[in-house]
Amino acid sequence: MPSAHEEVTVGVIGAEQIVHRTMALARELDNPSLRLVTAVYDDEHDAHAQASRIASRVDVCLFAGPLPYDMALAAGQLPVPATYVPSGGPALFSTLLRGVLENVFDPARISVDTISQRDLQHAYEEIGVKVAGVRLTEYVGPESADRFFDFHRKLYERGKTTGVVTTVPSVEAALRKADIPCLRMAPSATTIRDALTTAILMGSGAKLEESRIVTMIIQVPGSALPAHASPSNYWYQELKLSLHRELLRDARPMDAAVVPRDDHSFLIVMTMGSLRLATNNLSMAPFLGRIHEELGILLEIGIGLGRSTREAEVNAQSAVDKAAADGGRTAFIVGPRDTVLQLPGDRSHVAERSAAAPDTKGAQVLVRLAERLDALGDTERVVDAEKVAELLGVTLRTARRSLHTLVDEGLAWPMPPSHSSKVGRPPRPYQLLVEKLPR
Incomplete structure (x- = not known):
């Protein structure tokens, strides 16, 4: 976020109800550097006129949704950066x-x-x-x-x-x-706060003459997901939460906003100055190496540059498509006029770890389980104690102990107990995280 000495003025353009709600939520941010200037319209066709009326007094415009944003830009360019509050979601x-x-x-x-x-x-x-x-x-x-x-x-x-x-x-x-x-359907409080954070970053960047907007898409490749991934899949929810935590950990020092984009990806908005910091002046991919080491996922990273939020996000989608086609080995930057830049990942520490043999008890157990499941053609890799006992030829007690070891070493995630017609406590399944093994 901008420093306490750097005042950022956000122009909020929308219908009366959402403008008042945005003002109330902005007060909750408790940011003494933030000022708001509002412009209320009765019809979305007036969005450009209202934005133009306040443009000289603001550093960035925040529109109430994609419709007034698109209408305003279609009616003419604005002298300041602009973004909007997304629709849908919660x-x-x-x-x-x-x-x-x-x-x-x-x-x-x-x-x-x-x-x-x-x-x-x-x-x-x-x-x-x-x-x-x-x-x-x-x-x-x-x-x-x-x-x-x-x-x-x-x-x-x-x-x-x-x-x-x-x-x-x-x-x-x-x-x-x-x-x-x-x-x-009015936007949720979380959605409005995220949009305000994005607007503040954009306004701050413009004041610092870093007016180019940077949008980054961080995408989990399909190969890292279970065969039947869904929002209710426990393993998948844990994966998303872990990834979100790791992204926030790296994004916080960059003053970047991290927002869930869809079931498989996150959107990160930052200034050009923050991007240069995160990439060692555009020489290496952000996030790629450390998160691969922590979570065992080789992310697909696309970075889009643009003069507006929409342009930057379109370019980021093009960039992440290129990263996916490349297998996630590098990140791509796509800028105006089809400028493309490739950023290699700093994964020397990952390579060192991958070359080593499994050196923990849990890793050795997981290797044996993975080999036996592969032989059976089981790609789900969800097991319970009874299944582990059968696969490894051990007692049920030893199987339970092995599963607890896997969980302790971060090589398995416990899932909710499955429904069973058997008398007694239902068996607890575990999702094996085979992708965390050295390759």
């Missing part, structure tokens, strides 16, 4: 709960706009409601938002839905005028 859960508690609609038969099909699917899986009766139209650009009202109205009038969840205030107003039950 906000959908609270909106669906409100719909049920306030008896607005049946969540199994509604229409939703803006969010992605993936976010919708995951949310409904988490709450245990079938998504088959939910109709969705995703946000692609300003032209898609123009069709939101007709999309919702036609479905409701045909009896296909019982109500609407929208993210657009003007669409909500039109639906209410047409007496169509609806709720507006």
Whole structure:
């Protein structure tokens, strides 16, 4: 974050409700260097005019969502960096709960706009409601938002839905005028705080003449995931939490913001100065070596540079695609005008460790288990004490002791007990972390 002597002014542009909420959450940040200038509109088409009105007094503009952000940029360039509060995420859960508690609609038969099909699917899986009766139209650009009202109205009038969840205030107003039950999905407090943090970093960078925006995508390769990875998979959740902790550990000294992007990746936003610090002046890949050593995962890292958040994120996606094609051996930077730079990973310490033979009791046990599971064609590598006893030819007591050793050495993660028809305590499965073994 900026130092106490470096004041950053963020311009917040949006509908009245979200602007007031953003102001309240900004006060909770307790950052004496932060100032806010607000601009409220009644219609998203006024976003550029409102942003232009305050642009000379702010270091960065924070728009209430992707729609006003896109509309503002389509209407003309702004003299300061700009970003927006993302839509979807945890906000959908609270909106669906409100719909049920306030008896607005049946969540199994509604229409939703803006969010992605993936976010919708995951949310409904988490709450245990079938998504088959939910109709969705995703946000692609300003032209898609123009069709939101007709999309919702036609479905409701045909009896296909019982109500609407929208993210657009003007669409909500039109639906209410047409007496169509609806709720507006406002961003969650966490999402707004993360967007504010990103805006502060961008404004600070601009003041320090580091106006180029840097967005980094850190992606877990598909090969590191279990065959049936899902948000409810215990092993997978532990993997994400561990990765998030390690990223925060390295990002904190860089004044970088770390935000979960989707089920397999994280988004990191920083200034160009922080990137130079993290990469030893663009000579080595950040995160790659140390996290590979800690978690046994060879990450795919893409770094995007741009004059706006959108441009930097598009370039970061292009960069991470290149890293994935390269097998995660190096990180890629993609900048304006298709500039591409490759950063090698500092993995000398990893190579030394990989050359050594397993030198702990747990590692030796894991090697034997992995060999026997591979011979059986078992790629899930989830075992319990009974399975370990069978594979290693040992007693059940020894098998349990071996599993505890694996957990203590960080080579296995205990999972929730499985349901069993047997009498007594159900067996506890363990996810073996074979990728942590030296290769």
